[in-house]
Amino acid sequence: MKVDILAIGAHPDDVELGCAGVLLSAVKQGKKTAVVDITKGELGTRGTAETREEEAAQATKILQLSARENLALPDGFFEINEANIRKVIRAIRKYRPGIILCNAPEDRHPDHGRASKLVVEAAFLSGLIKIETSDENGRPQEAWRPKQLFHYVQDRYLQPDFIVDISPVYQDKLQSILAYNTQFNADDDGPKTYISTPGFLKFVEGRALIFGKRIGVQYGEGFIAEKTLGIKSLDDLIIE
Numbered sequence: 001m002k003v004d005i006l007a008i009g010a011h012p013d014d015v016e017l018g019c020a021g022v023l024l025s026a027v028k029q030g031k032k033t034a035v036v037d038i039t040k041g042e043l044g045t046r047g048t049a050e051t052r053e054e055e056a057a058q059a060t061k062i063l064q065l066s067a068r069e070n071l072a073l074p075d076g077f078f079e080i081n082e083a084n085i086r087k088v089i090r091a092i093r094k095y096r097p098g099i100i101l102c103n104a105p106e107d108r109h110p111d112h113g114r115a116s117k118l119v120v121e122a123a124f125l126s127g128l129i130k131i132e133t134s135d136e137n138g139r140p141q142e143a144w145r146p147k148q149l150f151h152y153v154q155d156r157y158l159q160p161d162f163i164v165d166i167s168p169v170y171q172d173k174l175q176s177i178l179a180y181n182t183q184f185n186a187d188d189d190g191p192k193t194y195i196s197t198p199g200f201l202k203f204v205e206g207r208a209l210i211f212g213k214r215i216g217v218q219y220g221e222g223f224i225a226e227k228t229l230g231i232k233s234l235d236d237l238i239i240e
Contacts, residue, residue: 001094007034040070
């Protein structure tokens with residue numbers, strides 16, 4: 001399956017928090033999108049790997065993804081090594097995206113920055129024909145390198161290189177986040193965490209409002225480019 005955008009996150013819910021708006025907007029434009037989660041989020045204080053899997057399935061429906069899979073690397077302890085890079089390469093070659101969206105280069109959770117580096121290395125090496133990989137059926141995969149790789153901004157504020165208007169789909173983005181009920185439900189009797197309080201969801205909206213204000217719209221998502229961007233005309237910068 002070839003998709004237009006492949007979003008990769010260290011944990012289930014990273015993609016929903018960081019770039020769900022762009023994925024939803026792309027689907028509305030008739031594009032195909034997919035998500036690869038690197039871990040099952042099994043170290044999360046609230047919920048289990050099994051409940052995360054169920055929640056990710058619900059979020060997948062809301063995001064209208066063409067595909068979603070989990071690499072099941074160890075949460076909190078995955079390394080940037082050949083074996084793990086090859087796993088990400090296989091996913092990239094499987095979906096052959098034009099654009100990859102991945103974790104922030106550095107963030108509050110150490111997994112986020114490490115996942116970012118893992119994906120950047122895999123995205124480059126995926127384009128080398130002498131690196132051989134096979135799909136789940138044992139068939140050789142062709143080399144593939146995406147045209148662009150962008151990092152979504154997460155908990156820590158990082159200056160974005162560009163901001164995307166997600167105003168028309170913000171409420172759907174919010175519903176995809178809330179699909180992770182064990183993580184963001186402050187009304188249950190579970191342990192309270194940094195992300196389970198109502199204040200965290202207010203922060204998520206506040207960040208989207210700030211990004212939106214910077215480009216003259218209601219809600220926005222910010223991204224950091226792995227390489228310098230270019231445009232064909234200054235008209236491309238004009239917001240209707």
